Amino acid sequence: MTYPLTTSRLSIAPLGADDAAGFVAYRQDPDVARWQGWEPTYSDVEAAQLIASQPSSDLPDRGEWLQLAIHDLGSGKLQGDVAVHALTDLPDTFELGITLVTASQHNGMATEVLKRMLDHLFTTANAHRVTANCDARNSPVARLLRGVGMRKESSQIDVEFFKNEWITLDGYAILQAEHAAQSRGAAHL
Numbered sequence: 001m002t003y004p005l006t007t008s009r010l011s012i013a014p015l016g017a018d019d020a021a022g023f024v025a026y027r028q029d030p031d032v033a034r035w036q037g038w039e040p041t042y043s044d045v046e047a048a049q050l051i052a053s054q055p056s057s058d059l060p061d062r063g064e065w066l067q068l069a070i071h072d073l074g075s076g077k078l079q080g081d082v083a084v085h086a087l088t089d090l091p092d093t094f095e096l097g098i099t100l101v102t103a104s105q106h107n108g109m110a111t112e113v114l115k116r117m118l119d120h121l122f123t124t125a126n127a128h129r130v131t132a133n134c135d136a137r138n139s140p141v142a143r144l145l146r147g148v149g150m151r152k153e154s155s156q157i158d159v160e161f162f163k164n165e166w167i168t169l170d171g172y173a174i175l176q177a178e179h180a181a182q183s184r185g186a187a188h189l
């Protein structure tokens with residue numbers, strides 16, 4: 001079993017029933033929900049359904065999402081989640097999404113988690129390409145994605161009608177070869 005993955009401060013492991021209350025609490029935070037596919041009315045029932053429908057494999061099959069909980073290694077407290085989506089039409093291609101509780105933002109945890117996930121997907125799971133998509137106005141996530149070495153490669157203007165407005169979606173990506181080159185560069189610093 002691959003999980004938990006760990007960083008210096010955090011553990012990353014499949015979201016479980018014990019996480020449900022904390023998960024619902026931050027999904028109901030309007031600031032956290034603003035750019036995401038759920039509303040602050042997110043319910044216990046929706047969380048229970050999502051947790052029950054999780055794949056049991058270490059990585060999702062094509063077309064599936066796997067939701068991983070992020071816990072503080074010291075306190076065990078739920079800090080957020082990182083979701084892995086295996087793209088339907090392409091082999092070895094994954095999309096990542098990440099959410100932190102508001103109180104845990106702005107201290108490098110998301111960077112720590114995404115670096116660990118990229119390392120895991122490229123070195124253990126032999127991924128070819130990893131992508132992420134975000135609303136163009138979501139500047140914290142843009143800084144985060146660039147900071148972990150992802151390239152902005154698209155900006156689709158007014159591509160979706162979401163939460164009662166047209167939104168522009170920016171696409172970011174990194175290839176296995178790019179990740180390996182970046183890792184070699186970091187090792188030489």
Ligand SMILES: CC(C)(COP(=O)(O)OP(=O)(O)OC[C@H]1O[C@@H](n2cnc3c(N)ncnc32)[C@H](O)[C@@H]1OP(=O)(O)O)[C@@H](O)C(=O)NCCC(=O)NCCS
Nearest residue numbers: 032035098099100105106107108109110111134140141143
């Ligand atoms: C997207 C999201 C996870 C980014 O979180 P974040 O807290 O900005 O990212 P990090 O945890 O890596 O923290 C980086 C920030 O902490 C600061 N920081 C403080 N201590 C740090 C440390 N020890 N190491 C690294 N950065 C640190 C950095 O300077 C940076 O600040 P800046 O963005 O103002 O430049 C967060 O905004 C979020 O959960 N938003 C709601 C959900 C959402 O929109 N998700 C994206 C959907 S695609």
